[in-house]
């Protein structure tokens with residue numbers, strides 16, 4: 001097109017002036033007319049191809065300026081919204097006013113339509129020209145007239161450009177010569193006005209399309225950036241950059257809706273101010289949503305333009321309006337930031353030309369980003385809280401005492417944004433009273449005395465606030481300020497801490513309320529506080545159980561200490577008699593194993609002293625200060641063995657009325673002696689195996705795993721290997737127990753020890769019975785060494801005990817040894833086919849005979865039979881035993 005325009009029109013020198021048109025020659029007129037037509041045709045041709053501003057400028061510069069003498073041309077467009085017109089198209093290199101110091105101002109100015117000069121242009125039918133000196137100084141005239149004049153322009157020709165029958169703008173043509181526009185030129189311009197108008201319309205349309213394209217790619221770029229945003233800081237950067245691009249001169253503030261859903265706080269902003277008050281407000285101000293403006297913006301789906309002064313006049317008191325005013329800002333646009341159905345906040349923007357679709361597009365992206373950031377922050381917070389609770393729960397598992405708990409709570413609260421433990425109250429056994437369990441008086445400063453008077457004592461579960469808390473599901477938050485207003489006296493104490501809220505929660509284990517906890521804080525995460533309370537509840541239940549256990553243990557220890565002392569004095573059990581080779585071997589083994597934690601299996605026939613050896617190992621071990629706990633596996637009904645060993649929770653099975661601590665737990669840090677292990681039922685063997693392997697147990701019906709540190713000594717008179725083969729004893733348990741076997745030889749295999757044992761037992765029992773035995777006849781010793789001792793040491797001891805009682809003159813001249821072999825068989829035969837009463841009757845008579853008829857007291861039949869004297873009396877009566885029976 002560039003090439004077509006100039007060449008299409010024949011060149012002629014200067015313009016012909018309107019007043020100098022004395023050419024009357026028809027031929028000349030004909031030529032003029034033709035030339036005009038050619039020019040018009042060429043111009044219209046070119047104008048139809050105009051698509052952008054450059055095309056039109058080129059056309060004017062090269063198509064018209066070359067043909068007629070004009071200085072420069074511009075196009076202005078009317079803005080009916082504010083009744084002004086403003087430059088749209090400028091002949092940049094040709095204009096003489098470019099060097100004028102008001103040029104930039106002119107380029108951006110909006111000139112009023114409502115003034116005589118432009119009204120005359122609007123009223124004219126075609127191009128209309130003015131000498132600048134005539135009009136430029138009229139009061140309402142646009143300043144560009146004078147600016148042009150000052151740069152040597154003398155005349156202006158104005159033509160309105162039309163669109164759909166309505167003026168859309170003006171074509172301005174300037175000349176530096178007065179009366180510089182020829183008729184021919186006027187005619188040409190008049191002729192091409194429709195084409196110029198449609199060219200301008202095309203340019204506008206094209207500009208629109210281009211702008212929209214630009215907006216789209218702008219939004220696309222922005223949305224790509226938004227998609228990568230993870231933090232508030234990243235969002236702030238992105239938003240600042242985007243607004244710098246589209247609105248370099250105005251500031252903006254994004255206020256976010258707070259968690260309370262009733263206020264907003266500044267989130268991201270870019271404001272050009274150094275005013276410390278405004279800067280402080282931008283850091284921490286909170287304004288109610290329902291202030292008459294913020295709620296209006298939040299309820300509007302389109303941007304809301306507002307005037308600062310007018311809003312203040314309407315009575316909206318939120319300080320942000322005053323801040324804008326102080327910064328000299330008059331008009332603002334507010335847009336809600338909404339994602340789906342959720343309002344996140346408000347963007348307030350100081351902008352003059354608002355491009356609604358673009359702004360809405362940007363705001364939609366910002367809203368998405370805020371939603372994402374919130375979700376990420378929530379996830380992070382939840383993860384942090386979970387990690388935090390995990391840490392706390394770890395701390396809690398180690399809690400055994402109130403001190404431990406207090407320290408664990410203080411440690412956890414230190415990490416939770418300014419939270420203080422005011423009080424933990426625990427429900428007492430009666431289920432009615434609550435007593436202070438843990439509290440920190442120092443919290444209340446000078447109100448300490450009031451705290452003691454009002455809070456530090458027993459209350460009942462009906463107390464107003466406690467009842468509310470216990471009845472609540474997730475606790476109650478009391479606002480200190482509100483409570484003071486409503487006359488809650490406790491709140492005055494709370495106020496002394498300077499914290500805003502009291503969070504009171506029920507402590508529960510399962511469904512059972514065990515107390516209340518009172519925490520002072522400004523804010524607490526419900527999830528976190530619930531988690532902490534659950535852990536504290538468990539800890540308190542553990543502490544209470546532990547306190548009971550400790551008390552129980554103490555009681556047992558006291559009882560046991562007493563018993564031990566008794567046993568020591570009565571039986572002098574700690575002495576093991578025997579210096580022959582077999583026993584020396586046993587002592588060696590004891591000294592080897594005692595120090596360690598190794599499990600020991602003591603085997604040997606009944607009465608060989610297995611328990612004695614177990615005790616000797618315990619007392620030689622580092623655990624000697626604790627009592628050895630003994631379980632006789634044979635003496636318990638199978639159904640009770642498990643509960644005896646592992647304990648049970650209350651209600652674990654029918655009959656489990658109270659919680660029971662098992663022997664394993666009791667033997668923690670000590671030795672557990674499992675006597676007669678060979679008698680343990682298979683089911684219990686499996687459980688025992690698990691404990692031995694894992695060193696932890698669960699009470700029957702309990703959920704808690706309890707760690708135990710127990711040294712095991714097991715004993716049996718059975719051949720466990722044979723039991724394993726027969727399937728009555730688990731092989732794996734056998735291997736676990738048989739780590740360090742000690743076998744006790746039967747007494748018949750160590751007759752060298754018999755004499756020492758006889759003397760030992762004689763002394764022991766003469767001391768106990770008060771019968772002094774001076775001498776044991778050699779014949780007795782001889783006789784006893786020859787005996788086979790099926791009942792081993794126990795049998796020997798019983799025999800000596802009886803003999804001491806029967807000795808009358810202080811000498812042990814003879815002993816009664818049970819008959820063996822055939823005699824036994826005879827006795828067995830005698831026992832057959834007889835009732836229990838008959839056997840019992842004979843046995844009592846026999847014993848009475850041996851005791852010289854003494855029924856009760858020292859050396860009596862009652863003592864041997866180990867029943868109280870009066871019981872023996874009544875038994876004798878029942879069985880019809882008379883003196884005649886035993887004196888015969």
Ligand SMILES: Nc1ncnc2c1ncn2[C@@H]1O[C@H](COP(=O)(O)OP(=O)(O)OP(=O)(O)O)[C@@H](O)[C@H]1O
Pocket residue numbers: 571573575576577578604605606607608609610611612613675715716717793794797
């Ligand atoms: N070497 C010993 N020196 C002193 N007294 C002993 C000795 N061996 C055993 N006794 C005594 O014999 C009695 C029985 O011993 P103990 O109960 O230890 O035997 P046991 O092998 O465990 O029996 P059971 O297999 O029937 O359980 C106890 O009174 C114990 O004091």
